[in-house]
Amino acid sequence: MDTLRVQVRRLRVHYPLPAALPWQSGGVVRAVEDVNFDLTAGETLGVVGESGCGKSTLARALVGLQPASGGSIRVLGQEMVGASAARWREQRRHVQFIFQDPLASLDPRMTIGEIVEEPLQALCPELGAGERQSRVLAMLERVGLSAALRNRYPHEFSGGQCQRVGIARALVVSPKVLICDEPVSALDVSVQAQIINLLAALQRETGLAMLFIAHDLAVVRHLAQRVMVMYLGRVMEQAPSEILFAQPRHPYTRALMASVPGAGLVAEPLSGELPSAGSPPPGCVFASRCPLAEDDCLRRVPGLNRTGAGAAVACHFVAGAGIAVPA
DSSP states (O other): OOOEEEEEEEEEEEEEOOOSSTTSOOOEEEEEEEEEEEEETTOEEEEEOOTTSSHHHHHHHHTTSSOOSEEEEEETTEEOTTOOHHHHHHHTTTEEEEOSOTTTTSOTTSOHHHHHHHHHHHHOTTSOHHHHHHHHHHHHHHTTOOGGGTTSOGGGSOHHHHHHHHHHHHHTTOOSEEEEESTTTTSOHHHHHHHHHHHHHHHHHHOOEEEEEOSOHHHHHHHOSEEEEEETTEEEEEEEHHHHHHSOOSHHHHHHHHTSTTOOOOOOOOOSOOOOTTSOOSSOTTGGGOTTOOHHHHHSOOOOEEEETTEEEOOTTTTTTOOOOOO
């Protein structure tokens, strides 16, 4: 049985920029550029990087909320780049999304019971009212909310409880793929742990494939089997979690790891300015801040080269011989 749920190849998402003057041509913001990855059943792929690196744009493209400019997104074997709204609607029974802001993602005019039932009405028309209600109550209980609260409104709940409602809404249709866009960043640390443990338990029970976006590397290390590091729309490094955290190879990954208190990793602090996604440099997008950059880095874009053990790094220092990036 094929366990591949999502396959992404050379995915690009560009935003056109208006011209400064009428006779000039506008530029293009390359929010996501040449991203490749696979996601299998029961696996969590963590996506990390600075704000503005393209993580949320990638997530939105994977569920059809943001059209792709090129490349391929195959979901459960179906090509979705350029797909119609009707085809995306069919796929949303299998691919669901958890938003970053738990309260803003819920309709304040609807009770939580109505919010959780809405996907069943839209995506599972074969279900009767009684079966929908039964699924809603069971899912509320599963995410740690009493079914007796179903007639309350979102403003009556805490942030953590609202995120549980969002999780229930996403999972009530029994999807095969779950895209999580920083689902715990707006929550207190103790609540974060509860939500993360809940997602991990639900994944074990259902075999969900999850793409989990986060800034907190400790959260990603706990939850993800593989990690993808992004910078200015491109993948800098991708590796199994235990390998990436034990031996980060890319200079940017090392800088991210070194910024975590108590990580035990020393790396040279980043200098220079973050380039604009509207006018990226001709070579490696990280070259302007990289302590190892040489002339070749400024001219030539490094490919994502495999280094063994399921890892790949986009760095000229690692390409070819697979040598480790010096500390």
